[in-house]
Amino acid sequence: MLLNTESLTKTFGGLSAVSTVDFNVKRGEIMAVIGPNGAGKSTFFNLISGFMPPSGGKIVFSEEEITGLPAHAVALKGIARTFQTTHLFPNSLVIDNVIIGNRLRTRMNFVDSIFKTSRARREERESMETAREILDFVGLTEVALRPVDSISQEAKKRLAIGLALATRPRLLLLDEPAAGINFNETESLMHLIRKIRDSGITVCLIEHKMKMVMNLADRITVLNYGMKIAEGTPGEIQNDVRVIEAYLGGNEVA
Amino acid sequence: MTPSINSLRSGKIIYLALGLLALALPQIITNKYILHVVIMCYMYAIAIYGLNLILGYTGQLSLAHAGFYGIGAYTVGILTLKLKLSFWLALPAACILASLVGVLVGLISLRLKSHYFTIFSLCVGLILFLTIEHWESLTEGVRGLIGVPPPNPIPLPGGGAIVFTDLQAQYYLALLCLVFTIFVMNRIINSMVGRTFMAIRNSEELASTIGINVFAGKLLSFVISAFFAGLAGALFAGYIRFLGPPMSHPNMTFEFLLMLLIGGQATLAGPLVGALLVNTVTESLQFMQSYRYVVFGPFLILVVMFFPQGIVGGYYSLRNRIRLKKQAKEALQEIPPVLVTGNTKTKSEELRG
Numbered sequence: 001m002l003l004n005t006e007s008l009t010k011t012f013g014g015l016s017a018v019s020t021v022d023f024n025v026k027r028g029e030i031m032a033v034i035g036p037n038g039a040g041k042s043t044f045f046n047l048i049s050g051f052m053p054p055s056g057g058k059i060v061f062s063e064e065e066i067t068g069l070p071a072h073a074v075a076l077k078g079i080a081r082t083f084q085t086t087h088l089f090p091n092s093l094v095i096d097n098v099i100i101g102n103r104l105r106t107r108m109n110f111v112d113s114i115f116k117t118s119r120a121r122r123e124e125r126e127s128m129e130t131a132r133e134i135l136d137f138v139g140l141t142e143v144a145l146r147p148v149d150s151i152s153q154e155a156k157k158r159l160a161i162g163l164a165l166a167t168r169p170r171l172l173l174l175d176e177p178a179a180g181i182n183f184n185e186t187e188s189l190m191h192l193i194r195k196i197r198d199s200g201i202t203v204c205l206i207e208h209k210m211k212m213v214m215n216l217a218d219r220i221t222v223l224n225y226g227m228k229i230a231e232g233t234p235g236e237i238q239n240d241v242r243v244i245e246a247y248l249g250g251n252e253v254a
Numbered sequence: 255m256t257p258s259i260n261s262l263r264s265g266k267i268i269y270l271a272l273g274l275l276a277l278a279l280p281q282i283i284t285n286k287y288i289l290h291v292v293i294m295c296y297m298y299a300i301a302i303y304g305l306n307l308i309l310g311y312t313g314q315l316s317l318a319h320a321g322f323y324g325i326g327a328y329t330v331g332i333l334t335l336k337l338k339l340s341f342w343l344a345l346p347a348a349c350i351l352a353s354l355v356g357v358l359v360g361l362i363s364l365r366l367k368s369h370y371f372t373i374f375s376l377c378v379g380l381i382l383f384l385t386i387e388h389w390e391s392l393t394e395g396v397r398g399l400i401g402v403p404p405p406n407p408i409p410l411p412g413g414g415a416i417v418f419t420d421l422q423a424q425y426y427l428a429l430l431c432l433v434f435t436i437f438v439m440n441r442i443i444n445s446m447v448g449r450t451f452m453a454i455r456n457s458e459e460l461a462s463t464i465g466i467n468v469f470a471g472k473l474l475s476f477v478i479s480a481f482f483a484g485l486a487g488a489l490f491a492g493y494i495r496f497l498g499p500p501m502s503h504p505n506m507t508f509e510f511l512l513m514l515l516i517g518g519q520a521t522l523a524g525p526l527v528g529a530l531l532v533n534t535v536t537e538s539l540q541f542m543q544s545y546r547y548v549v550f551g552p553f554l555i556l557v558v559m560f561f562p563q564g565i566v567g568g569y570y571s572l573r574n575r576i577r578l579k580k581q582a583k584e585a586l587q588e589i590p591p592v593l594v595t596g597n598t599k600t601k602s603e604e605l606r607g
Contacts, residue, residue: 049463075465087463089456099446100453104465106446110474113445114438120445127446167464 002027002171002202003048003079008057010043010226017043019226020057025171030197031204032217034237036246040226041206042084045173049081050074062170076104080169082160084176084206088148095144097159098134101166102127130166137199138162138192154185158192165196172196174205178212190216214238222246276429280422289421291537293493295529296428297486300435302514302525304482309511310519311443312475313455317507318359318375321382322352322480324502326487328386331399331497341405341418345488352484353477355382360476364469367458379504387499398498405492424493431489432526435482440522442478451475512550516557518564527566 007020018040025031033041046052048059050071059067061077069077089097106127112120135141138158143151148159157177164172177193178186190212197203207213213220214234222230222237224246230237237243283289305319329348333339339347363374386393393399405427407415416423442448453461454471462468491497500506509532517528532550539546561568 051463071462072465072467075463081463083460087457087460089453089460091456092452096449100449100461100466101464103446103450103453108446110442110447110478113447114441116441124446163460163464 001025002062003204004058004060005048006058006060008044008047008059009055010040010047010052011055016226018047018054018223021223021226021228023221023228025202025204026219027202028197028200029202029218030193030216031202032213032220033204033206033223034208034210034213034220035223039223041223042175043226044223045081045175045206048074049079049173072104075167075169078168078170079173080164080167080171081173082164082175082177084179086153086156086160088156088160088163090148092148093144094140094146094148094151094159095131095135097148098131098162098166099127101134101163102130102168104167105130130168134162134166137165137195154181154189157181157189161192161196165201169201171202171204174203174207176206176208178207178209186212280425286421289425291533292530293421293425293428295526295533296425296432297489297493298510298513298533299526299529300428300432300489301483301486302510302517302529303435303439304479304486305507305510305514306519306525307439307442307451307482308472308475308479309514310521310524311448311455312451312472314364314472314476315372316375316476316479317372317504317511318363318379318382319479319483319510320502320504320506321379322356322483323487323490323506323510324382324386324499325352325355326484327491327497327501328393328399328487329484330488330491331402332392334492335399335402341403341492345405345485345492348488348491349481349484352487353481356477356480357473359480360473364472364476376504379502379507383499383502383504386502393497393499396499398496400496402491402495402497404495418492428489428493431485435485436522436526443522447474512554514564516554516564518561518566518568520563521566521570524564524566528564531565 001024003023003025005021005023007022008018009016009020010018021044023044033044035041043052047054050066050069050073053068057067058065061074061079064077066074066077066079089100106123108117108120108123111117112123132141132144135144138161140151140155140158140162143155148156151159161172161174161177174193178189181189186209193203193205193216205217217234220230220232220234220237221228222240222243229242229246230240232240279292280289283292301319301323304322305316308314308316326348329351330341330344333344333347334341359375359378363371363378366374387395389395404424405418407417409415418424418427443451450461450466450471453464453466454468458468461471487501490501513528513532514525515528516532517526518524535549536546539549542549557564563571
């Protein structure tokens with residue numbers, strides 16, 4: 001098991017956005033988290049990636065408890081994430097965005113940079129190589145030297161994933177990677193996600209496009225009102241009465 | 255974009271020429287007053303380089319900068335005047351003390367974000383000023399420190415010495431420190447450390463998801479900026495040799511800020527260009543006294559409206575635009591006419607097959 005949460009809970013005032021969720025991701029799988037709007041999926045990701053401290057429960061990543069660690073420390077442990085709205089560093093080149101992703105694997109400090117020590121030179125070179133490798137992997141070598149603002153929405157999505165990959169994670173959290181892109185682009189995005197999994201990185205994603213989720217995921221967890229209501233293979237989830245209820249809202253489902 | 259070898263060479267030649275000009279300046283300019291203005295510009299520029307690191311590259315507007323400038327100056331003043339210490343020991347001591355105070359202030363104030371940090375830093379700046387103004391037993395309060403000794407003479411091997419009551423010696427000392435500052439800044443900015451600062455400036459949230467300790471990054475940048483403010487203050491003390499509390503007042507921070515914004519934040523040349531330009535204009539508008547801000551106000555508004563990255567940043571974006579236009583023109587000429595008129599398949603589609 002790569003990631004485990006035990007009765008993970010987050011309350012905002014009296015409202016519980018995530019309540020007592022037991023959840024796990026196995027090494028090497030693609031796990032999807034689905035649920036109606038406001039089900040607490042993004043909050044759940046924010047808890048795992050250290051953006052918010054949980055109100056209760058436990059998060060264990062690769063046999064090590066990471067509950068309450070700040071975001072940068074979680075990244076260092078090997079969890080990378082993307083955001084629902086594509087987050088990139090504006091006003092810089094495509095390649096600059098990816099180079100900085102390697103920062104957490106470097107040890108150089110400002111003294112190294114002033115004296116250009118051998119460590120600084122080695123790490124600068126490594127960061128550049130990693131960046132080129134990653135851009136090649138996500139298919140953005142062509143636009144490496146373009147300003148970020150000038151590339152397409154779909155390329156930005158790939159770049160955001162590339163930036164996350166540049167941190168060399170073991171677990172990649174994708175928050176609605178296919179939001180706002182068209183059908184053809186979704187296909188190539190699915191191809192990329194499979195390629196990431198095949199390279200040995202475990203993937204966990206939130207997604208609303210059901211066709212994509214059913215095609216891509218090995219397992220699916222369904223959240224509703226902050227609680228886990230089902231978990232299983234795409235086939236099991238499609239026929240789960242509680243899931244259909246949650247999505248269609250009726251109890252008169254024949 | 256990778257600059258072509260030709261433009262790289264021409265860039266180097268320009269830097270070399272500017273360096274030579276700076277070296278020869280005291281021989282060219284015989285007017286002592288003008289040389290004095292240039293020396294002051296260099297000292298301001300050193301302090302502004304510090305401000306540029308924390309504001310331009312790390313995105314944190316600190317209004318305590320003049321406080322650190324004051325700490326640097328008063329450290330040299332007190333150590334050399336009251337303790338008869340050599341200027342050459344007091345100078346590093348001033349930089350270190352400014353940095354240490356920077357660590358303390360940073361540890362507390364950088365817990366706040368954006369505007370809250372700025373307001374807090376303004377208070378810190380005011381506290382540093384008031385401390386200097388009212389700690390009379392140490393700083394002589396509003397009377398100021400009078401008669402700070404000039405930097406001790408440096409004996410030359412062939413007899414004789416470099417004496418710092420001489421304007422030219424002061425000029426070269428300031429120039430040396432300025433070159434040191436630019437060198438350090440250039441190295442930091444073009445490294446992973448500089449990229450870290452810029453990542454924090456561009457998005458704190460994203461920076462922390464890729465494993466950057468945002469607080470530690472800001473603190474480092476803040477302390478380095480305090481170091482250079484201290485260095486500038488120390489030089490000022492050894493040159494002007496009279497220290498009054500107003501030099502550490504937040505008003506001074508705003509003067510630095512004005513020069514930085516006009517020169518161009520987040521550019522390497524910006525602080526120097528800003529310091530030279532604003533001071534030259536200030537000196538030539540001396541007859542207008544405080545009314546000279548009537549000139550600066552509209553000018554600053556124009557710069558912020560049309561060149562948000564200052565004069566140097568504006569120059570860069572203009573140059574880029576011309577270069578891109580040229581590239582686009584060349585690219586159009588290279589494409590065979592069939593592609594331009596007939597084929598509707600876009601380049602990205604072709605790539606994906």
